[in-house]
Amino acid sequence: xxxxxxxxxxxxDYVGDDPNDTDLYILADSVxxxxxxxxxxxxxxxxNSNSGEATTSFSLSGVLSVGMAKSDLSILTSQIRxxxxxxxxxxxxxxxxxxxxxxxxxxxxx
Numbered sequence: 214x215x216x217x218x219x220x221x222x223x224x225x226d227y228v229g230d231d232p233n234d235t236d237l238y239i240l241a242d243s244v245x246x247x248x249x250x251x252x253x254x255x256x257x258x259x260x261n262s263n264s265g266e267a268t269t270s271f272s273l274s275g276v277l278s279v280g281m282a283k284s285d286l287s288i289l290t291s292q293i294r295x296x297x298x299x300x301x302x303x304x305x306x307x308x309x310x311x312x313x314x315x316x317x318x319x320x321x322x323x
Contacts, residue, residue, distance in 0.1 A: 220247040227251035227292055246303055252296040259289045 216224075216238060224237055228251045240250045263286075272278040301307075 214241045214244050214247065216241045216247060216250075223247060224251045227296065228254045246300060248296045248299045248303070252293060252300070255289055255293050255296070259286065259293065262286055262289070 220241075221234060221237060224247060232254065237250055240253060241247070244250060244253075
């Protein structure tokens with residue numbers, strides 16, 4: 214997908230200034246809608262936060278101690294939910310829909 218300047222601005226509303234525009238254009242090459250770009254970035258941030266990658270404190274014994282608050286994961290999940298709802302509507306999926314399907318294995322005939 215080719216991103217317009219307005220698309221970049223919408224993406225920035227969700228993800229801020231990081232990653233840079235070049236990375237956003239690279240991510241957009243493999244998607245159909247601009248909403249998928251910030252969705253990928255936010256999902257990665259959520260995964261990194263859940264994996265313990267985020268540093269919460271740093272100290273040098275007797276010299277310095279700095280504490281950093283973890284980002285509020287509810288904000289990330291809210292943004293992800295909002296983008297997913299927009300994508301569902303663009304793809305014709307009513308919001309709140311649940312799909313049930315039969316799981317099939319390619320090596321078996323049912």
